[in-house]
Amino acid sequence: MPKSKSRIFEKWNSGLIISALLIVILAASFQTLRRAWFRVTNNFFYPYVEVPAQGKYAAADESSRLYSKNELAAKITKLETANRIFASKVARFGELTVENEKLRTLLKLPKRSDCNYIAAEIIIRDPLFWKEGFTVNRGTDDGVIAGTPVLCFNPQYPGQVILAGVVKEAARRSARVMSVLDPRFRISAYFESADTHGIINGDSRQTLIPDEINISFLSKQSKFTPGEKCFTSGFEHQIPGGFLIGSLKQLNSKDQVFSTQLYLSGKIIPAAPLDSLNFVVLAITKNYRLL
Amino acid sequence: MLYLYMLLVMLILFWLQLLLGCLALHVPLCIAGIFYISVAYSWRYGIFWAVLAGFSLDLVYDREFLMTTVSFLPAVLFAEYRLRRDAVRLRNCVPAGAVIALLGIIPVWAYKIITYPAYTVTIFQNLLPATIFAVCLNALFLPFLVMVLDETGEKIKLPQFTKAGKRLIEERLQYN
Numbered sequence: 279m280p281k282s283k284s285r286i287f288e289k290w291n292s293g294l295i296i297s298a299l300l301i302v303i304l305a306a307s308f309q310t311l312r313r314a315w316f317r318v319t320n321n322f323f324y325p326y327v328e329v330p331a332q333g334k335y336a337a338a339d340e341s342s343r344l345y346s347k348n349e350l351a352a353k354i355t356k357l358e359t360a361n362r363i364f365a366s367k368v369a370r371f372g373e374l375t376v377e378n379e380k381l382r383t384l385l386k387l388p389k390r391s392d393c394n395y396i397a398a399e400i401i402i403r404d405p406l407f408w409k410e411g412f413t414v415n416r417g418t419d420d421g422v423i424a425g426t427p428v429l430c431f432n433p434q435y436p437g438q439v440i441l442a443g444v445v446k447e448a449a450r451r452s453a454r455v456m457s458v459l460d461p462r463f464r465i466s467a468y469f470e471s472a473d474t475h476g477i478i479n480g481d482s483r484q485t486l487i488p489d490e491i492n493i494s495f496l497s498k499q500s501k502f503t504p505g506e507k508c509f510t511s512g513f514e515h516q517i518p519g520g521f522l523i524g525s526l527k528q529l530n531s532k533d534q535v536f537s538t539q540l541y542l543s544g545k546i547i548p549a550a551p552l553d554s555l556n557f558v559v560l561a562i563t564k565n566y567r568l569l
Numbered sequence: 570m571l572y573l574y575m576l577l578v579m580l581i582l583f584w585l586q587l588l589l590g591c592l593a594l595h596v597p598l599c600i601a602g603i604f605y606i607s608v609a610y611s612w613r614y615g616i617f618w619a620v621l622a623g624f625s626l627d628l629v630y631d632r633e634f635l636m637t638t639v640s641f642l643p644a645v646l647f648a649e650y651r652l653r654r655d656a657v658r659l660r661n662c663v664p665a666g667a668v669i670a671l672l673g674i675i676p677v678w679a680y681k682i683i684t685y686p687a688y689t690v691t692i693f694q695n696l697l698p699a700t701i702f703a704v705c706l707n708a709l710f711l712p713f714l715v716m717v718l719d720e721t722g723e724k725i726k727l728p729q730f731t732k733a734g735k736r737l738i739e740e741r742l743q744y745n
Contacts, residue, residue, distance in 0.1 A: 293613065304620065304635065304638070330584055334588065402591065402629060404630035405594055405699065406696075407632070408593055413629075461684060485686070486685050488681075488685055488692065
């Protein structure tokens with residue numbers, strides 16, 4: 279083989295070996311690096327990570343600068359007229375009523391001696407895993423720790439505080455949230471009417487359905503009705519009981535009498551409007567118990 | 570200069586992808602940047618940026634199994650294939666843009682099909698619109714990106730995408 283060709287092969291080989299080694303090392307240390315990288319990016323590079331969200335708002339706010347003074351004055355007059363019309367129609371606008379309801383629910387959050395509430399904004403969300411999780415702009419500086427419950431409101435469930443997920447990892451000024459639809463989300467749940475407990479995603483053999491939550495280890499003695507509300511049980515050391523998770527869609531075992539299963543399992547429709555969630559409330563436990 | 574330029578391009582594309590992602594739009598801009606770098610500069614730079622950008626996206630989005638990194642690496646291979654086939658003209662970028670967008674989303678399909686094996690129809694319903702959108706947009710975006718970066722590259726005297734064939738011949742002559 280000519281010398282130059284063998285040199286090319288050597289270069290290719292060494293390049294490929296180095297690349298393969300790099301990939302293997304990255305794959306092996308992925309979990310550790312993920313944690314480290316999350317801390318680094320979210321602590322030191324937080325302003326840059328927040329740039330996309332801030333850019334969105336800045337672009338929306340600054341668009342008015344493109345107009346001249348006269349145009350702006352005309353626009354203000356026009357808007358004032360429109361405003362008066364809107365004011366008269368406010369009673370008929372369902373959306374405003376819904377938003378009003380949301381804000382009222384926020385204000386009427388049941389006061390608990392064991393936790394404080396802080397509002398947070400969603401800053402990063404994966405478009406391909408939209409409902410599985412998100413990152414919020416509150417972190418350990420605000421008292422957020424891993425396991426902190428993330429709450430929201432849904433006009434379909436007026437007056438109910440809904441569990442949207444739990445904090446998976448917390449950095450100084452941001453935290454990553456695992457939503458109730460994440461297959462790794464695992465907490466105990468309580469059915470009020472049936473007066474029984476179950477475990478969300480407790481049985482890994484259960485088939486996962488998109489947009490539905492698995493619940494298992496439900497008592498066979500209890501009677502369940504479809505649509506029954508499912509709440510947090512309060513067994514977790516950071517998640518207080520009584521937050522709505524969703525409503526029962528169906529039980530998996532139809533023939534309960536002749537079934538050999540010791541427990542029942544079922545599907546829950548989440549109450550949290552994960553599609554359109556922009557703001558959430560974090561419940562910071564004051565004196566969390568250490569396990 | 571080249572390194573700084575690549576860093577700037579990739580940073581802008583990375584943040585743009587995050588920004589559009591916050592609006593629930595999956596636009597694979599980083600993969601287009603990696604494709605450009607692989608063709609215009611070298612596949613070695615392509616692999617470096619594929620690993621770095623893919624890894625960063627995986628970590629920012631908290632994705633499993635290095636999904637994005639895995640999807641970026643075939644784009645480098647595809648870029649080298651296109652370069653060797655001498656398909657680096659501007660009009661060739663339209664199908665290439667569509668293909669790399671598809672390459673970028675295939676691991677997500679695979680992951681979802683493995684996670685929810687019994688509900689392929691629902692996965693189709695959820696992912697098909699995002700896939701079509703990404704493919705169409707990237708087919709239009711890649712030629713635009715090539716145009717913009719080639720124009721800038723020409724001004725600052727850097728290798729260009731549309732002249733990559735010439736670079737490849739020069740490299741071969743140098744090795745032989």
